[in-house]
Amino acid sequence: MRAAIIHGTRDIRVEDRPEPRVHLPGDAVVRVTAACVCGSDLWPYRGVREVTEPKPIGHEFVGVVEEVGDGVSTVKAGDFVVAPWAVSCGQCPPCRNGVQVACEHRASWGGTDEQGLPVDGGQGERVRVPMADGTLVPVPGVAEPDEALTKSLLTLSDVMGTGHHAAVAAKTGPGRSVVVVGDGAVGLCGVLAAKRLGAERIIAMSRHEDRAAIARKFGATDIVAERGKAAAETVRGLLGGVLADSVLECVGTEESMDQALRCTRAGGSLGFVGVPAGGAELPIGVLFSKNITVGGGAASTRHYLPELLEDVLSGAIDPGAVFDSVMPLEDAAEAYRAMDERRAVKVMLVPEGGK
Template sequence: MRAVVMHAPGDVRVEDRPDPRIVDPTDAVVRLAATCICGSDLWPYRGAEPVDHQPMGHEFVGFVEQVGSEVTSVKPGDFVVGSFVLSDNTCEICRSGYQSHCVHRIFTGSEVGTQAQRARIPMADGSLVATPGTPDEDVMASLLAASDVLGTGWFAALAAEVGPGKTVSVVGDGAVGLMGVLAARQLGAERVIAMSRHVDRQALAREFGATDIVEERGDEGVARIKELTDGLGAHSVIEAVGTQESMMQAIRATRAGGHVGYVGVAHDVNLPGAELFFSGVHLHGGPAPVREYLPHLIDLIWRREINPGKVFDLRLPLEDAAEGYRAMDERRAIKVLLEV
């Protein structure tokens, strides 16, 4: 099969890899219909994380081709959605709604790699969710978004205690931040402030439900949020970047008693203890338990109540994955869908 492999920072190739096969009786083999490039894939691409001949990809949708003898929830021919963390969905942690911390968890990108034509999916019963039928192209793109960025944005909004009557600020205008905007509106937020300097992303944020745009960053961005909220700060803030500046901007833009939902993959983030102590702000986040939300999100998408697939502003064949990485690295694309 053909698959994307990152040989070194900036060096992405599509090459032949062995076809996957059933190894354990709980496995499934999925023929991928679509996959995509994640903002987190840019960290190793830019040299911020080590990489050496790593198969890439952790977001996927596709058709089940084979199942192991113990798999009961999906069967060959089913169209399924997966997530970036594979889980058994039965352990005590999974049952509490935190499948991303499953005691048997496998990070899809580190051990599977789904920027490929096929993938072996361990713990298939716990990790894959079948759709009511075969989706059309637009619905397929939205289902692909559900496998990571939509589920992550949804978790960020829940972690930030978004709800009716609240003002929400979203730090980060990448795919996850934009999905945070969509989630906040779906969860009933009265006001959603998207922090973005890019006209195309601002337009999509408004389409997803943003009521206000703030272009300032850092302390100036915090001051602007305070200005818009009578000096108090937002009730809920979604942090979707993962840098020191973005995390501190999120905390400082939150009112006392408010909540920060952080889902940006943290790089060199250090929280000043004294400031955190006196902020009165709740912090919750980390890797999103996408599997927890997939049935609900699939239902919303299938009934066309939401269209998160609009976040894919560039579609390329799998063979052109290197161009997709360049486009996202140079911010010529928000998120790239790879057609398999």
């Protein structure tokens, strides 16, 4: 089969790989119909995180189950499934607590599982899925989604669930004012999640008209282009003299965390889901004196998948609008370039025969 392999900084190649197969009773093999590039994939791509050896890449995908092991009971061959960005068992205490990212048996796409067996990357034609019952979520009543539905289902793998996690951690809800820092796919999904959770005033921070347009479509009531202290003062002005109740930090840099803290009112909540890129800090003195609650972290999108899936299937939300580009899997290198250069918000990759 064909799959994207990262060889080093700015070096993505689509290559032949061994066909995945069922190794363990809990395994499934999924034929990928669509995958995508994540903002966090750009870290090894940009050399921010070192690539020590060639490695399959990609952790967001949807597709059709081709085969399952004897121990799998919740999905079967032919099911259309969404794979969350983290592999989890579904049985250990963290999984039962809805914190699948802390699964005691967690494995990562493109790496190996607890037994040392290979787990394929999501940007490929097929994937061996360990602990399929704990990991995969079948999409009821859908055999072959069209492109629009595929896009929305694909966001449930990561970005929509992650934006939702930020919104939940920031205690978004009716009557709350919301600021979203970050206009990438996660930030945009954070806007949509805030709208879905009932926030009436949603301020998105963006300097890019294409991204701001998606934010508005998703429910942003205001767009703020300033940064730093000026941005916080604009927020205060928009909100009648106070800062925001709920702030979603969807980037992970020192600047974005600082921006998020500046925009949070005393007693407010900051939900952070940007993978800390080094430099981002939580100044304990500010949190103490301003009583700012900080929560979030890596999102257990597996936990949120059922409720968000329901809203996607009913048409209540259409997070797939974050995809502004679709390319064949063979063009993965160009997909990375487009996202790296911010020519694309988010690129969907379609393997040959994927659709």
